[in-house]
Amino acid sequence: MSLKSLAESMGLSKTTVSRALAGYQDVAPETRERVRLAANKINYRPNPIAQRLTKGATDTVAIVVPSTLQRRYEPLFVDLAASIGSRLAEDEMDLILTSSRPGEPELAVYQRLVDGRRADAVIVVRLRVNDDRVAYLKANKLPFICFGRTDDIAGVAYVDGDGFGGFQAATRHLVSLGHRRFAFLGGPDGTFSSGNRKGGYCSALNESGLSFGPMLEARSDERSGAEMARAALGSKPTALVCATDRIAFGALTAVRDAGLVPGVDVSVIGHDNLPITAYTDPPLSTMELDLADVGIRMAEATLALIAGANPEDHRSIVKVTPIWRASVGPPPA
Amino acid sequence: MSLKSLAESMGLSKTTVSRALAGYQDVAPETRERVRLAANKINYRPNPIAQRLTKGATDTVAIVVPSTLQRRYEPLFVDLAASIGSRLAEDEMDLILTSSRPGEPELAVYQRLVDGRRADAVIVVRLRVNDDRVAYLKANKLPFICFGRTDDIAGVAYVDGDGFGGFQAATRHLVSLGHRRFAFLGGPDGTFSSGNRKGGYCSALNESGLSFGPMLEARSDERSGAEMARAALGSKPTALVCATDRIAFGALTAVRDAGLVPGVDVSVIGHDNLPITAYTDPPLSTMELDLADVGIRMAEATLALIAGANPEDHRSIVKVTPIWRASVGPPPA
DNA sequence: AGCTCGTCTCAAACCGGTTTGGATTCAATG
DNA sequence: CATTGAATCCAAACCGGTTTGAGACGAGCT
Known part of the structure; x- marks a missing residue:
């Protein structure tokens, strides 16, 4: 033995x-x-524990489940985590899943990780424009990699979807279909991804000389999607560009409730390509990001960082592909 | 230091x-x-590693992401894992997330866990009626707890939702609304939960002397839900009882495609209470299982098992509550 | 004074590996 | 024959804690 x-x-x-x-x-x-x-x-x-003791490393990477006050529901989180984990396993590394206890601020989890020395590196998801977790990890010299970007990226490694490019391409396509009045339904104000997606949206409208229309921001769930859509419909948009599928689901409901037909009177597009998008009524146009690919990149970057690589050499942006379904059509005549 | x-x-x-x-x-x-x-x-x-070395324990519990050949998409898995993890963290235990590498059989992950001595206990989800993982863990004396039950429960600890009770109550309610022709759209043949839910369904119909109608089994995703529903609609059921929400989503689509109105011509109910169920058209009736509660129970049972408790003393069945929405109504006249 | 007992402290061993710095052996070399 | 050096092997130290078994000291007792 x-x-x-x-x-x-x-x-x-x-x-x-x-x-x-x-x-x-x-x-x-x-x-x-x-x-x-x-x-x-x-x-x-x-015995891996004995090896770790001599090596002075934990051979462990932590990923922190973002805490939301409400139900946590993060449907794609597992796909990402599983992909990261299986790549890490090839190098005999474990992935530990940590989450804040009820009522505990999210940063406390990172503090526990830092001074409990329980991980060699941390994976941060759901980045905010101004992110205290990033600042904290940087200050405490614990290697970390972000899924998503943040404002101050000096010395940070990240993998992110090309939200800008995806939303730009999608919006251009809507313009080419003839849409002229738009609205953008975003996620929480401070999240980087939502801002980035909005950037792509604005850029496409800008180059066509069209006005941005209402640009709203709230939680990225169905309920909040419905509320934003209700508010946006006041300005009679023919296309609703939504930062996430969950927002788009809510938007579909609001459109129907307003007596309009989604995909005919108002086009709707989301982002994430949740499996159900193909089965809504009408099927939802969306954008896909290959999370298995993202996960592998993140895992490999993490391994490099632990080995002492420069974080700035480990950044990548992964393509986002629009998927067109019946929720998008030409604007009504 | x-x-x-x-x-x-x-x-x-x-x-x-x-x-x-x-x-x-x-x-x-x-x-x-x-x-x-x-x-x-x-x-x-x-230093936790040093402590673990002397203690001879890893202070770690592993949870294995069920591998599916296709996309893994397990929307509620994180909720469960996060709940387990945060309870374990209170006892300074880590939760590691392991998943099979592409192409690798799921059992191999358990083998790695056993002979790599990387965890003190394992959490098994998505139980099958006849489950080789359970047999393997039992044979190798690694403590484990199941989310869901299996056929041979001698010496196994589990926490499970009361799928039987939930489906029984839901079916009774449908009967009381006047429904007489039913169909059951189940998950994969070998999964225990699907069989259990079917059991509740059958039991309710039995006591009313009604026939079971078509009882189908396939994957528990939208596509397969649509296919099963299409097949079942041949026998003109007025109610489709679905083992999961994802199956129910597919069923809603199939009902619409058949020119029928869900909730009017055909009632549909699922299980899981995914957030989107409140935003489908019509909103989907479903059943809820409190996963935060399940997670805490599982974590506590795990701690007990590690301390040497008898698995059979750590079993619990958690209530499943139907949630009625517009996808269910009285049968057409 | 001699003994016992309690209180407080510590050296050393241990957990299970890896790494350092010899030690031993033997063949080749001068 | 003495030296050198390559090829093998190993005792001991180390990683950072916990636990065992014992030692030092003073108070209380006979």
Whole structure:
């Protein structure tokens, strides 16, 4: 079971057995092979805890579930986490999932991670424009990587979807279909992604000389989507560009409630390509970001950071692809 | 930083400092207090890895993301995991998220956990009637707890939603509304939860002397829900009882595609109370299971198991509450 | 004074690995 | 034959804690 007992049973020292298994050259090839066979036979695996103690590392990366006051519901979070985790596992690293206790501020989780020395690096999601978590981690020199960007990106590594490009392309397409009156329904004010998506939206309207129309911001759930849509419909837009699918779901409801037909009277597009988008009435246009790809990139960047890489060398922007469905059509005549 | 340096800086031995912080009585009260203050001042935290090494435990619980060949999308998984994790954190335990690598059988993940000695206990979700993971964990004596039940529950601990009770109550209600022709759209054949829900459905129909109607089983996603509904509509049911919300979403689409009005011509009910259910057209009736509660129960059971408790003493069934919305109404005249 | 007992403290061993710095053996070299 | 050096192997130290077993000291008792 233990290195010691294995060594004793072979009449060798712990040192030799350890080095044999690690493949060092200063062990006779014949001995190396003998040790390997014996280790294999009893299915020996070095105790990871002991290895970590000597290495002085935890071989662990933490990902923090964003806390929301309400229900946490983050449908795509697992996809991302699972992808990160399975890439990390290839390097014998564990991914731990941490979340704030009820009522506890989110930053407290990061504090626990820092001074409990429970992880070699942290993954931060749902970035805000001005993010205290980023500042805290930077100050405490714990390597971290963001899913999403933030305002002060000096010295930070990130992987992000190209929200700007996605929303720009989508909005251009709506313009080309003939839409002239738009509204943007965004996520929470401070989140970077929502601002970024809004940027792409504005940019496309700008180049066509069209006015931005109402640009609202609230929570990124269905309820808030419905409320924003209700407010926006006052200015008779023919297209609602929504920062997330959940907002778009709410918008669909509001459009119907106003006696209008989504996809005919008012076009709606979201972002995330949740599986259900293909099954709403009408099916929702949306944008897709390959989270498996994002996860792998994040995991690899994390490994590099732990190895001492410069965070600024580990940034990437992943393409966002619009998916057109019946919730978008030409504006009514 | 380390116990040793703290001890030296105070002119005490490691032993005394360690015992003082642990609150042993054989340290002079005055010394104990002095040590506590000094430790506090430099914000000392014992290195968890070192503690684990002596304790011979990993202080870690693993939860395995169920692998599906397709996209993993498990919208409520995070809610459960976050709840488990935050309860475990209160006892200084970490929750690690593991998932199979692409193409790897799910059981391999459990094997890695067992012989890599990376966790003190495992959480198993998405139980199958006949579950090789359960058998494997039992055989290898790694404590585990299931979210859901399985066929051979001897020696296993579980927390599960009362799918039987929920579907029974819901079906009774449909009967009382006047429905007489039903269909059940289930999840994958081998999953316990789907079978259990079907059981509740059958039981309610049985007691009213009604026939079960078509009972289908396939994947629990929207697409498969649509296909099953299409097939079931052949026998002109007035109510579709669906094992999950995602199946129900697909069913709503199929009903509309057949030129029928959901909630008027055909009632539909799902299970999970995904946030979007309140925003479909019509809003979807569903059933709710309090996952925060489930998570806490599971975490506490896990802690007990690790402490050596008998698994069979740690089983609970959590209430499932139907939520009635416009997708359910009386049958057409 | 000699003994016992309680109180407080600490050196050393241990957990299970890795790494350092020899030690031993033997063949090749001068 | 003495030296050098390569090839092997290993004892001991280390990572940072916890626990065991014992020692030092003073008070209380005979």
